[in-house]
Amino acid sequence: MSWKTFPKLELHLHIEGAAPPKFIRGLAQEKSINLDRVFDERGAYAYRDFPEFLKVYEAATQVLKTPRDYQRLTRAVLENCAENGVIYAETFISPDFCGGRDLGAWREYLHAIQEIAAEVEAELGIILRGIVTCIRHFGPEKAKETAICAAETAGDWIVGFGMGGDETILRQGDYAWAFDCAREAGLRLTTHAGEWGGPDAIRQAIDDLRVDRIGHGVRAIEDPRLVDILAEREIVLEICPGSNVALGLYRNFAAHPIARLRDAGVKVTVSTDDPPFFHTTMGREYEELERAFGWGAEDFAALNDTALGAAFCDPATRESLK
Ligand code: ES4
Numbered sequence: 001m002s003w004k005t006f007p008k009l010e011l012h013l014h015i016e017g018a019a020p021p022k023f024i025r026g027l028a029q030e031k032s033i034n035l036d037r038v039f040d041e042r043g044a045y046a047y048r049d050f051p052e053f054l055k056v057y058e059a060a061t062q063v064l065k066t067p068r069d070y071q072r073l074t075r076a077v078l079e080n081c082a083e084n085g086v087i088y089a090e091t092f093i094s095p096d097f098c099g100g101r102d103l104g105a106w107r108e109y110l111h112a113i114q115e116i117a118a119e120v121e122a123e124l125g126i127i128l129r130g131i132v133t134c135i136r137h138f139g140p141e142k143a144k145e146t147a148i149c150a151a152e153t154a155g156d157w158i159v160g161f162g163m164g165g166d167e168t169i170l171r172q173g174d175y176a177w178a179f180d181c182a183r184e185a186g187l188r189l190t191t192h193a194g195e196w197g198g199p200d201a202i203r204q205a206i207d208d209l210r211v212d213r214i215g216h217g218v219r220a221i222e223d224p225r226l227v228d229i230l231a232e233r234e235i236v237l238e239i240c241p242g243s244n245v246a247l248g249l250y251r252n253f254a255a256h257p258i259a260r261l262r263d264a265g266v267k268v269t270v271s272t273d274d275p276p277f278f279h280t281t282m283g284r285e286y287e288e289l290e291r292a293f294g295w296g297a298e299d300f301a302a303l304n305d306t307a308l309g310a311a312f313c314d315p316a317t318r319e320s321l322k
């Protein structure tokens with residue numbers, strides 16, 4: 001069955017990672033930037049593993065230079081989301097790519113993105129909010145600068161702070177200053193953990209960064225006591241099954257732990273991460289979950305209820321989504 005029009009919330013979406021290849025190619029052409037290493041012969045993003053994925057991601061992102069470029073990107077991303085039934089999305093945005101962590105420049109990017117998001121909301125009804133994200137492999141010093149950008153722009157639209165990037169570098173706790181700074185500014189917190197790192201990375205995220213949600217977190221399944229902790233403390237997982245399958249973490253949807261985590265009482269949600277990179281959409285995620293686990297409307301409504309409860313937006317916005 002097609003779940004394309006089923007109303008959905010999406011909590012884990014990297015804005016540059018949601019850029020359609022066509023959009024990036026068009027922008028590269030306009031700017032005469034060579035992107036041969038980024039695409040394969042069929043025009044899809046070309047990478048073999050996670051480190052290569054991060055390189056291709058950063059290379060593709062190089063064509064996004066101005067606030068206007070991010071405006072065009074945001075429109076393209078929101079149109080794709082809305083076409084897949086998404087009514088509310090939180091997207092990761094990084095001052096590393098938007099203005100090089102300079103606060104004045106960051107404000108300009110943010111203004112441009114918010115402006116177009118409001119325009120698309122009026123047209124299509126989809127609501128977007130931002131989570132400022134630091135990039136782990138850029139190191140803790142840059143993460144501090146990123147957190148300051150986040151703290152200075154925290155409010156109705158920038159609602160969270162997070163960390164992505166290469167999870168095998170350093171430890172979650174090495175970024176505690178940045179997360180403390182963001183928390184003090186009133187931001188809610190999430191970090192990528194338990195995708196490439198094992199259960200211990202998830203424990204560090206909970207204990208050392210005190211996050212509200214975990215990006216991925218799927219490898220908690222390897223530690224039953226940790227699964228119980230996640231369930232008891234109601235720590236929400238932003239699970240991206242198609243991403244995990246595309247990057248080879250699990251053979252296929254049927255082998256993915258999302259159903260086991262859910263059945264153990266963990267609060268799970270579903271997102272696409274970097275949809276064109278992983279050849280997925282929210283519609284496709286739901287179709288594959290139906291195929292693998294027989295999930296239907298009730299199961300999907302429950303996922304979205306969990307996402308609504310875990311959304312970082314203000315209560316009035318949350319109420320409007322009920
Ligand atoms: C990521 Cl920094 C970043 N960007 C996009 N996708 C990611 N997955 C993990 N880290």
Ligand code: ZN
Nearest residue numbers: 164192215273
């Ligand atoms: Zn991610």
